[in-house]
Structures are given as C-alpha cells and as structure tokens.
Amino acid sequence: MSERAYGILLAGVGGQEAELAGELIARAAIEAGLEATLSTERPPSRHGGSAVCRVRIARGEIRTPFISPGEADLLLGLEGLESLRRIHEVRADGLAVVADRIVPTPRMRAGLEEPPADIPGRLRQAVARVVLLPLEAIFPVPREPAALAGAFLGVAACLLPIPAAAWDATAAREGIAWLEGLALGRRFFEAQPEDVRCPLAPRAA
C-alpha cells in the first residue's frame, strides 16, 4: 500500500505548546476519520529546551510515526531559531510557516552568543515557500502560549483535508485560547496569496 501521508513538523521551545499543537492536529485528523500518528522528543523540552513534534496524517495505514529528513511537507515554526534547526527536515518544495520571534538560548541571554543572522533568508534558501507569521500583528495584546500555538492550528486547518468542524471541536475541547488562536491563524493564512496557500502534495506513507 502506498497511501499518501502528510508530514507536518512543529518546532518550538519548551513551553510554547508545540507538542500539544501537534497532538491537536492529529486529534482533529482522527476526528475526521483519517489516520494520524505523532512523535515527540519530550524530556529536554520540559525544561525550555528544543521542542519538536512530527505528525503524519493519511487516509490509510501509516507505518511509522517518523518523518525522514527532507520529507516533511509543512513546517509550523513556533520560533525562528528552532525552525532553522529543523528546516532540513522539510522537502525543498515544501512550505514553512514560521513565527517572527526568536527566543534567545541561555548563551544568547548571557551575551555570549548572537542569534544567527537573516533567519528568514536562510529558511527561504532551504524551502520553496516561507511565510512569516507576525505574532504581534495577529495578537496585539500579549496572549498565553496556547493562543499563539492555536494560530498554527489555524494555518494547518487551511492546508489539510480536515473539515472545519473537526478543528473547532478539537480546539474547543482544549480551551478558549486554542479556539481563538485557531480562528486568528485561519484568518491570517486565508489572506495569503494563492500560490502560498496551494494545497500540500504529500508523499507516500
């Protein structure tokens, strides 16, 4: 069987809810009758380390929850540096939607290291389509991590074959912040140019 599977990578910093956002994408897919798996690397992210969650969604069997480097269709980057760390896992013709924020590492906070220059440019070199998600424009008032992560659900909702009702029900079960984020993320992404919003073309599962 060679079902087509979507590979979605969520990258962020511990505490930004990347793992839970991935879980909600997978739950929405299952709610819509699809197959979904996810894999995380939990322990370091509990203490503010790199957080990553890999979600696979397909109409049929998914053999493994892992996505090989260079085979993710979509990167949802909750933070710039972590997005750069994972961008090689995305297909060259894939899509990266990345928050326009950088959370400094411990060495950067201590002034021992500078953040890499031109992160958006380096992301664009790696994948065909890069969209920067302007967090402050979308959330003029500071919001909790769940709302910000919810905006990435909104982006995923525009790209994956999952009915709106499944997204809304899944986000609502997790709380109002997720639901608000979902709506704002959706609105943002729907306003993007047509060539950016074109559907993903997944690979074999």
Add this chain to the structure above:
Amino acid sequence: MQRKLRYGTAAIAQGAVESGVHLAVACPGEVASAVLAAAERGGLCCASAPSEKAALEMALGASIGGARVLVAVRSGGLESSAGALAAAAAAGATGLAVVLCDDPAARHAPALDSRAAARAAMVPVLEPADPHECRVMVGSALELSERFETPVVVRLTARLADSAGPVDSEPAVHTPPRGWRWRPPGEVPAGQRRAARAAAQERLAQLAGFAWDTPLNRMELRSPDIGVVTSGLLYGMVREALPEASVLKLGLVHPVPTGLVRAFGERVRRLFVIEEPEPFLEQELRAAAIACEGRDRLTRAGEVTPAMLRRAFHPSAPRHRQAAAVPERPPELCPGCPHRATFSALKRLHVTATSDQGCAALAALPPLSAVDRSPALGASVAVAWGLETVLGDRIAGRSVAVVGEGALLHSAAGALAHAAQRPGTVVVADNRLPGGEGSGGEWQGPGGGVHAPGGRRVDLRSLALSLGVPRVREVDPLDLQGTIEALRAELAAPQFSVVIARSPCARLWTDRRARARVEPSRCNRCGACLRLGCPALSDTGETMAVDAGSCVGCGLCGQVCRPGAIEREELR
C-alpha cells in the same frame, strides 16, 4: 468502539484498565510516572513506590494475593532491581506485567538494553510496535504471566513512549482478585532455589515452543531477497524503508524464537536483524548458529533512525539534506527553581558538588556550572563518600553531596547512615510543597506520600537523626546568604551534618506573589545576575531585562545584585 489518539504510555495504562488490573505500582520517573498518571485517570488503584525494587516487591505481594498487577519502571530502573525481578520469577508470580522503557539514544537515561536484564532473570519479554499494540500487549502479558507463572516484561523504547497513534478501546473487565494462592516457598533452602531455577528454565523452554505459533510473532513473506527480523517500533520503520522486504516481526523477543527465525531464514536469501540499542537478538541467533547480518550493517550501536536504514539499504539513494549549524538550546532549570539557589550557594563556597540526577543535574550546565558529578539516581552520597575517602585532607571540608528527597528514600538512606559515621556534609534538597507533593512530575516519590491512602509526609529531620546523623539543620535556599552561612558552618563542623534545603519546586509552586524588575539607571551590567542562568533574565545590550511572563519572583537575582538594581514588585 472508540478510537482515540494515545501516547504509548497512556495506551499501556488503557490496556491495564481494560485487562482488569487491580493495582498499578511505580517508582516515579519519566515514563513510569506517565503510565501511573494515566492509570490513575483510568480509575485504577495506583501506588507510588520508593524504588523499582520496592515496586516489584509490592507487586509480587499483590500477585501472591491473586491480583493482576502492573509495574512501571523508569528507564534504567530494571538494571538496579533485577534481583527483585528474578525473585518474582522464582516465586512464580502470576498476573504480573512489568512495563519498562529503554532509551537507545540516551536522551534521558543511559542507553541500557533491558532485554539482557530480563534474560538474566529468566523472564519473558514482549515488545509492542505502536501505541495500539501497547494496549493489547498488556493483556497478552498478563495472560502469559498467568499461564506460565512468571512475571512478563513489556518493553517500550523512549520513542514509542513519546509517540502517539489511534488506539481502540474496549470496556474494562472487572474481576475480583482470585484470592490468596499458596505455593511451597521456593526461596528458602538451597535445594528449593535450585528447583525454582529449573522450573524457570522449563518455563522458558515451554515459552520457546509457544513462540512458534503465537500471533505475537508474525512472518510477513514478500520478496525472498531480503528478510528482516525486527521488533518494537523499528518494525514500522523497516516496513517503510524496505517495503519489499520479508519481515519476521517479533512481539515475543525473549525467549528468542530461534526455531521460527530459522524457518524464516530458510525462505530468504539474506537475513538481517534490526534492533536497538544492543545486538541482543543477533547474538542469540548467532549462538544458535543462524547466519545473519545486523549491527555491522548499520555501523553503530544506539538508536536506529530512518536515515540510517536508508543509508544501509539504499546506498545509491540521494543523501538527506544536512542540518544547519544552529546554536544549541539545552534544557535549563526553571525560573525560580530552588536547585539554582542551592547550587549557587555551593558554587560560592567553591566546594566539589556531587549531585543527584534529575532536575538538579541541570545545575551542571553553564552559566551555573555548579555540579562536578551526577552519576545516577540516589548515588551522590555514596560517591562523595568514596571521593572523600581517597582524597582525604585534600578535599575535607570542601565536598558536598546533594540528594533529592525522593532519591534519599529510593536508594541513598543506607549510604547516609554509613557516611554519618565520620565528618562530612550532605544537602537534602526537599522540593516538596508544604502539603507534601514532590518535584518533577505528577506522580511523586515516597517523601511526598500524598497518594498513599491517608499518606503521611516523611519527616526528613527525624529520618536523618534516626540514621545516626548528629547535626541536622534546615535552610531556605532562596535565602542565599543564610544558606551560604549555614553551609560554611556545617562544612567546618567536626561532625557529619545534613542540611535540608527546603523550598518547593517552582513548577508545583505556582502561586506567584511578586516578580523582579530591573532599574536600568542602577544596573552597571556586571552580569552577576546572568550567571545564575535564570531563563527569565537576559541582557538587552544596554541593561538587564526580566521577562515578566516567566519570572516567578523568587528573589534570587536581587540578592546577587550588588548595586541593588533588581527590585521586587509585589503582584498583590
């Protein structure tokens, strides 16, 4: 039938609920706590044990009483309690499933292979391939345990515990425990011990026969060119990387079904073994004179990745894209963590600090860099004793062991009683909430005892005194100067002392009353505050800044700021 997305750990708990498990026991630790928390949410009677050994023995007692029991063991925990597993096997424990999690990539525990420990204890091992099988194999393990009168290990790996997939559910079975089952004690005289061993060998022989046709093992014949023997979540990875290969998927990995593998090997031209982290199956097959290729093909020990399989079997496939060089983002102590304060005090005293594992070990990372050694859970007191014994005067008065309250009860209390016989200093980091809950997760160690019915908190002062410690004092580590003075006095004292550093874990103590604020006009950018390594503090280039969202107002940074630039802002 309901389908829900579940992590491997939650699926294990679901399987336990559906299989009518009467009691779930675990010594808290990464994966074990997750299983226990999910079991508790599922309505199971749960108990927290002070150590893996105690957990296994508590489970053995319940098994002898006729109950179905699930024991969850943290990564690396079986190796320190293998004797208890062997004793449960010798006692012919029934209805006893032991869930454990190996960590082949050594992300949060040493990359041990618990199949070897289970083999030494002569206990069968099952390996689920995905969360759905996690659920199902708990039931299989309990049935096997009852049929063959042996504990059965269900082995997960960290990536399976941290993966989720759709899992079906079935109504829970509720059967009362079968009741006390008397057996002649096999543990006492040597002759009976030998008989128990012979019985265990006989059991394994029967299980090897069972392995021939159990649906736990599955032969999938496709191309005869390549045959792969594999287990666990590597099965899915192999299926994806080598869709044409024939596969023998082992659900029962010990005893190794050599007869079945031989039959499989006769149907393929080349036989490969894909496993992690050690070549356990491969060595067993070679010992049975079955020719196979394995680890040498993948070039190294440890975790097997999809990229590794691709390189090994499709050498001409295009190379994967390389990761960009990006600054590391290591894990850190949380804002307001009392360990930061304790280790800051030790650093200022220039002592050699031997630490516990867990959160405290993070104090080893820069900029705090205050831990010299953190060998294993509960090991710090004994390791510091050894260090002080050989280095004598060169280190006297300048060595401190730090042990968490849970680790003290897990395995360090005996070492503390021993160490107390001569001068020395041990810090017990007591991060429990005033009510008793411990640090590090939802399910806590014995110090907290909140989950024991009517649970009482262990009084660490009385414990230390009863172990023969002549001097015990308590400090609030967030009072930095007070802690430094107390430690200085105890290090100079002619007798052994325990300093209980009592302050709740910042993750549990969420009742924020204040936060720090930097007054830029007074900040001279000396950087003393940054050297604490608090994630809420950063250098903006002009002054220091406090992230109001993550600062919990512990007040530590204000105490190291000589010009008094860091003020405390009451929140209400």
